[in-house]
Amino acid sequence: MPELPEVETIRRDLAKLVVSRKIISVTVASLKLLRGYSPARFKQRLENRDIIGVGRRAKILILDIDSGDKLLVHLKMSGRLLYLPAAEATAKHTHLVFGLDNGFELRFVDMRRFGYFKLVEGGRLEDVAELKSLGPEPLAAGFSEADFKDLIKSKSGSRRVTKGLLLDQTFLAGVGNLYADEVLHVAKINPTRPVSSIKAAEAARLYRAIREVLTEAIESRGTSFDLYVDAQGRPGRYVEKLKVYGRAGRACLKCGATLRKVRVAGRGTNYCPNCQK
Numbered sequence: 001m002p003e004l005p006e007v008e009t010i011r012r013d014l015a016k017l018v019v020s021r022k023i024i025s026v027t028v029a030s031l032k033l034l035r036g037y038s039p040a041r042f043k044q045r046l047e048n049r050d051i052i053g054v055g056r057r058a059k060i061l062i063l064d065i066d067s068g069d070k071l072l073v074h075l076k077m078s079g080r081l082l083y084l085p086a087a088e089a090t091a092k093h094t095h096l097v098f099g100l101d102n103g104f105e106l107r108f109v110d111m112r113r114f115g116y117f118k119l120v121e122g123g124r125l126e127d128v129a130e131l132k133s134l135g136p137e138p139l140a141a142g143f144s145e146a147d148f149k150d151l152i153k154s155k156s157g158s159r160r161v162t163k164g165l166l167l168d169q170t171f172l173a174g175v176g177n178l179y180a181d182e183v184l185h186v187a188k189i190n191p192t193r194p195v196s197s198i199k200a201a202e203a204a205r206l207y208r209a210i211r212e213v214l215t216e217a218i219e220s221r222g223t224s225f226d227l228y229v230d231a232q233g234r235p236g237r238y239v240e241k242l243k244v245y246g247r248a249g250r251a252c253l254k255c256g257a258t259l260r261k262v263r264v265a266g267r268g269t270n271y272c273p274n275c276q277k
Contacts, residue, residue, distance in 0.1 A: 001059070001075070001076060001077050001176055002059060002075050002079075002222070002228050002261065003059060003115075003172030003174060003175065003176035003178060003179050004058065004059060004138070004139075004173075004175060004176075004179070004214055005179070005214055005217035005218045005220075005222045005223070005236075005238065006073065006089060006222035006223065006228050006236060007056055007058075007059050007060070007061060007174070008056055008218050009218060009221045009230050009236065010061065010075075010081060010230055011055065011056040011061055011230050012053050012181075013083070013230050013231035013232060014054040014061070014063075014081070014083065014106075014231050015053070015054045015233075017083045017104075017141070017231060018054065018083065018100065018106060019051055019052060019053060019054060019256065020050065020051070020052070021050065021051055021100045021101055021102060021104075022048065022049070022050050022100065022101040022103050023046050023048070023049055023050075023051065023099070023101075024047065024048065024066065024099045024100065025047060025097075025098070025099035025100050026039075026042060026046050026094050026096075026097075026098055026099075027040060027096065027097040027099070027270075028043070028094035028095075029094065029095045029096065029097075029214070029249045030113065032113060032116075033095055033096055033108070033110075033113075033116055033117050033230070034051075034114050034116070034117055034119075035117065035118040036118070037119055039209055039217070041226065042117075042119060043271065045065075045067065045069055045119055045121065046069075046071070046098070046119070046247060047231075049065050049066055049067055049069075050065070050066040050101035051064065051065065051066075052064045052065065052066050057125075057131055057134060057137070058130070058134050058137070058169060058173035059074065059075070059173075059174055059176070060072050060073065060074050060176040061073040061074075061075075061081065062125070064123070068122055068123050069119060069121050069122065069123055070119075070120045070122060070123040070125060071117060071118070071119050071120070072117065072118040072119075072120065072128065072130075072131075073115070073116075073117055074115055074116050074118075074130075074252055075110075076112070076113050076114035076115040076116070077111070077112050077114050077115075077227075078110055078111045078112040078114070078115075078227045079108060079109070079110040079114070079115030080108070080109040080110070080227070080228075080229055080233075081106065081107070081108055081231060082106070082107045082108075082109060082229075082231060082232070082233055083104055083105075083106055083231045083232055084104065084105055084107055084232075084233075085103065085104055086099060086103055086104060086105045087103075087106075091107075091108070091109055093109050093110055093111045093113075094107050094108070094109045095108055095109070095110055095113065095116065096108040101235060108260045111227070112131060121213045122252055133169070133170050134169055134170065134223075135169060135170050135171045135172045135173050136151075136167070136172060136173065137173050137174065137213060138172050138173070138174060138210050138211060138214060139214055139215065142265055145204055145207045145208070148203060148206070148207040148210075148270060149200060149203045149207070151171065151209055152195065152198055152203040152206075153267045154195050154259060155171070155195045155196075155201075156195065157196065157209040158194075158195050158196060159194065159196070159263060160194070160195050160265075161183075161191065161192050161193060161195065161265060162184065162189055162191060162192075162193045162194070162195055162198060162206075163180055163184060163192070163264045163265050163267075163269055164264065164265030165195050166180040166183065166184070167265055167267065170232075172210075173224065174214075175210065175214075176243075177245075177267045177268070177269075178223060178245045179214060179246050181245045181269060181270045181271065182205075182213045182242065182243060182245055183206070183209045183210050183213045184209075184271065185243050185271060185272060185275065185276060186209035186212060186243070187202070187205045187206040187208075187209035188205065188275055188276055188277075189202060189205070189276060190271060190276040190277060191262075191264045191276070192262075192264055193268045193269050198231065209237055216237075216238070216241065217238045217241075220236060220237040220238035220240075220241060221236045221238070222233070222236030222238060222242040223236050223239050223242070224236045224237075224239055224240040225239065225246070228265060244259055244270040244271055245270050246270065247259050247270060248260060248261035248270050249261075252274065252275060254272065254275050255272065255274045255275055256276035257272055257273060257275070258273075259272055260272075260273055
């Protein structure tokens with residue numbers, strides 16, 4: 001699933017490509033995509049409207065419409081939001097197309113069909129259930145080390161393991177399985193460590209690792225293994241910088257020990273048994 005760096009990369013692309021563009025047509029090929037809307041109502045609210053901004057919350061893209069409506073786009077496991085010339089052949093699994101006023105289209109392609117669009121009339125995001133439950137944005141300017149330590153401290157009575165907590169979107173928004181593994185390796189924390197055992201100095205290390213890894217991944221335009229591409233169909237380059245994810249059985253780049261893969265919090269988890277005690 002695209003995580004914060006991938007979705008932020010797409011957001012930045014779209015901010016350059018579609019802001020101030022008018023949606024002249026909406027074609028919906030899959031009703032499953034529209035949460036609580038008929039295609040007719042969806043088209044009525046969006047056709048002949050301008051896109052005036054592109055935001056993001058956690059792993060969700062938010063398109064601002066000049067009517068005041070906001071359009072939420074969740075890519076889920078395999079969704080792609082592609083900005084392509086209208087004349088280019090339409091790929092298989094293309095389920096929604098926005099025709100734009102410059103001869104390009106914004107196409108949603110999703111092989112597994114888990115992604116969705118949710119139109120919020122009037123833009124009242126405070127009423128959207130999946131946004132209300134989210135934790136803080138880890139890269140927000142106002143999210144300090146002290147704030148993170150307080151978050152960790154608030155979970156000190158929990159029996160959860162640290163990897164599981166990082167995956168919890170109500171704790172911290174946007175970090176998924178891949179980046180949780182990378183963050184924990186940089187912070188030198190074993191993914192199975194109970195949250196209650198994390199000391200203040202380790203929490204500070206973890207905070208810095210989260211911001212370092214996510215920032216570097218954004219600069220590399222995300223991580224591509226098979227399905228993720230940016231808004232213009234280009235793969236991310238962070239795969240070249242992965243230290244543990246997908247490298248089980250190979251040597252740790254820091255110490256040379258053999259990396260292991262176990263199941264933690266229901267997810268495949270890669271770590272170094274030497275670096276991450």
